[in-house]
Amino acid sequence: MSIREGSHIDGAPNRMRTALLGYISLTKPRVIELLLVTTIPAMLLAHRGTVDPLLILNTLVGGLLAAAGANTLNCVADADIDKVMKRTAGRPLALATVPRSHALVFG
Numbered sequence: 001m002s003i004r005e006g007s008h009i010d011g012a013p014n015r016m017r018t019a020l021l022g023y024i025s026l027t028k029p030r031v032i033e034l035l036l037v038t039t040i041p042a043m044l045l046a047h048r049g050t051v052d053p054l055l056i057l058n059t060l061v062g063g064l065l066a067a068a069g070a071n072t073l074n075c076v077a078d079a080d081i082d083k084v085m086k087r088t089a090g091r092p093l094a095l096a097t098v099p100r101s102h103a104l105v106f107g
Contacts, residue, residue, distance in 0.1 A: 018097055019097060019098060022092030022095075022097035022098040023092070023098060023103075023106060025091065025092050026071065026072040026075045026092055026093070026098065026103055026106065026107070027067075027068035027071050027072055028067075028068075028071040028075075031067070031071060032063075032064055032067045032068060032071070035063060035067055036060055036063055036064060039059060039060060039063055040056060040060075043055075043056060043059065069107050070107075071107075072103055072106055072107030073104070073107035075091065075092075075093055075103060075107075076093065076100060076103050076104050076107060079091075079093040079094065079100055079103075082094040
């Protein structure tokens with residue numbers, strides 16, 4: 001019997017992938033992308049075209065982490081109504097793909 005045939009191991013990679021995608025979904029990456037895309041031009045305009053690349057990198061990483069945490073906490077706050085709304089019923093917390101307590105810590 002190979003490892004793939006074992007019933008207790010068979011679904012583990014799929015569950016891990018689903019959980020990972022759930023955590024990523026909680027951060028709302030498309031919203032973060034819009035935030036970060038507007039950050040660089042604003043920095044360049046404010047500094048008249050010359051900005052230290054390290055400052056840009058630090059700002060982007062900080063913005064990414066702050067927005068991801070805020071978006072995740074927003075998902076935790078809205079988890080109860082996400083279950084009843086058709087548009088949001090497929091979100092990770094509504095489907096219990098990610099436990100609410102884990103999402104709270106993640107945020």
